[in-house]
Amino acid sequence: MTADNAAEASSAEANAAAAPVDAAESLHVATPEEGTNGVNKCPQCGGSDVAFVAARAVLVCRFCRYEWQPESLDAALGLSDNIGQLSGTVTSTNAADIEDDAALVTVKCSGCGAEVIIDTDHNLKARCHWCKSVLSLNNRIPNGAVPDGILPFRISKAEAMASIKAFADERKRFALPAFAESFKPENVMGVYLPYMTVDGNIKTRFDGMGEIMISSRRVNDNKTEYTVNVYTLGLDMQLEVDDLVVETASSKANINSEVSTNNIINALLPYDVKKMVRFNANYLGEEFTSERRDLDIDEVEHFAAQHFLTIARNAGAPSVRKFRRGVRWDSEALHIHGSRWTSVLLPVWLYGFVETRRGREITHYIAVNGRTGYTMGSVPINWVKARGLAWGAAIGISVVTWPIAIWLALADMGS
Amino acid sequence: MSDESGVGGAIAALFGAGPAAGFFIYAGIKTKYRNRHARYKPEVAVQHEVKDVQLQEELTRTITTTKLRIEGDNSATPHVRAARVTVTKD
Numbered sequence: 001m002t003a004d005n006a007a008e009a010s011s012a013e014a015n016a017a018a019a020p021v022d023a024a025e026s027l028h029v030a031t032p033e034e035g036t037n038g039v040n041k042c043p044q045c046g047g048s049d050v051a052f053v054a055a056r057a058v059l060v061c062r063f064c065r066y067e068w069q070p071e072s073l074d075a076a077l078g079l080s081d082n083i084g085q086l087s088g089t090v091t092s093t094n095a096a097d098i099e100d101d102a103a104l105v106t107v108k109c110s111g112c113g114a115e116v117i118i119d120t121d122h123n124l125k126a127r128c129h130w131c132k133s134v135l136s137l138n139n140r141i142p143n144g145a146v147p148d149g150i151l152p153f154r155i156s157k158a159e160a161m162a163s164i165k166a167f168a169d170e171r172k173r174f175a176l177p178a179f180a181e182s183f184k185p186e187n188v189m190g191v192y193l194p195y196m197t198v199d200g201n202i203k204t205r206f207d208g209m210g211e212i213m214i215s216s217r218r219v220n221d222n223k224t225e226y227t228v229n230v231y232t233l234g235l236d237m238q239l240e241v242d243d244l245v246v247e248t249a250s251s252k253a254n255i256n257s258e259v260s261t262n263n264i265i266n267a268l269l270p271y272d273v274k275k276m277v278r279f280n281a282n283y284l285g286e287e288f289t290s291e292r293r294d295l296d297i298d299e300v301e302h303f304a305a306q307h308f309l310t311i312a313r314n315a316g317a318p319s320v321r322k323f324r325r326g327v328r329w330d331s332e333a334l335h336i337h338g339s340r341w342t343s344v345l346l347p348v349w350l351y352g353f354v355e356t357r358r359g360r361e362i363t364h365y366i367a368v369n370g371r372t373g374y375t376m377g378s379v380p381i382n383w384v385k386a387r388g389l390a391w392g393a394a395i396g397i398s399v400v401t402w403p404i405a406i407w408l409a410l411a412d413m414g415s
Numbered sequence: 416m417s418d419e420s421g422v423g424g425a426i427a428a429l430f431g432a433g434p435a436a437g438f439f440i441y442a443g444i445k446t447k448y449r450n451r452h453a454r455y456k457p458e459v460a461v462q463h464e465v466k467d468v469q470l471q472e473e474l475t476r477t478i479t480t481t482k483l484r485i486e487g488d489n490s491a492t493p494h495v496r497a498a499r500v501t502v503t504k505d
Binding site for chain 1 (some may be wrong): 420421422425426429430432433434436437438440441444445447448449450451452453454455457458459460461462463464465466467468469470471472473474475476477478479480481482483485486487488489490491493494496497498499500501502503504505
């Protein structure tokens, strides 16, 4: 695949005016173009060596030191507007379906004409080996590697290392020896993972049963009887959901995976996606890698639907609070009037350790949210030690309590 | 037995104390180290606006039960889906 045909398609999309979201046939919003696919030049001097400075959240030209602020995507695309009028499935340019699965993209260097290959599974920029210009992919290409937006790292590697070390130190005692011995926080990797933000204009209906206690009667010391009114319930509501986030890398989407602790990465959500900016490959710099999106909207829609239902169920809780004996919802119906999808790369500091247990490998992650510093992780357990302590406590306490229990039982029988 | 339930309960508690302590220590280590229940919580993390909430309730019967809560109570677990789920879209 070449970047040229991709650029052609994306420029045609960009020329179309951002469509109003309330028309059923308006199913696309155009993401503004960001430079070109190829040499992405400094607006001041035309240099191609551009870096991201996380401390000031700016891009800086390494040649002339010119700094510029990235464009806010939320404002540019109106991603917080008109959620209540959404109809159909509205997608931004780079959230479109993947048309070509090839990871290797050939980019023609506009500096010298050489063809340079970029492996989009891991990065979106490369240096031309002839003229040393930095080539980058910034606009839509058919394999889904380039997103609409990006939320740049705010947490530095030193901060992430300190968080991961503190997290692991708190769990040293029962950690697997191989983990403890090989633990090196400096091995943490800064990676941008692919997600979609989803806005939803939805309607839900829940049906179930609720109970209210009228009276209670103590039958004996062990038994109480409750007289209860049973109600059938139906709960309807409309919701406008702003910036739900769903994973779009198949390797991370299944949070109940048996081979990696994906729920740890999932638990880093949410991010301050209102602050995402138009994607520019220079955010990746030398330090960060990126993972390519390989799931389309129709493959992750059910995750969004699950989350919509979760939000609605929780939002409906105050309405059924008077049913103090609880509510059992038997059926849930969700109708999506409209949804708006935008693809985004989110920053994660990731430390991984592969544990082999009973012939199976499982990857444990300790991960840090690259914006807030929130840290979550899974540390492999030294099961022998943990079980030893549990059994020790059980036996130690039983040695004291069981003789007392036996003595009490004998005394009770004697009386 | 003079105070059957009281003494019986104390004996059961004394027999169960050791195994229970062992179980809770093991479960506590697993929870702290593995964090298997960690997940995204959109119900509290995602901005949303609720409109036009309508609750229909109808008293169907009065029962006598020894259970403290309704059977199958899922009001406190919004992320766990009900038995039947239907999703439609425009």
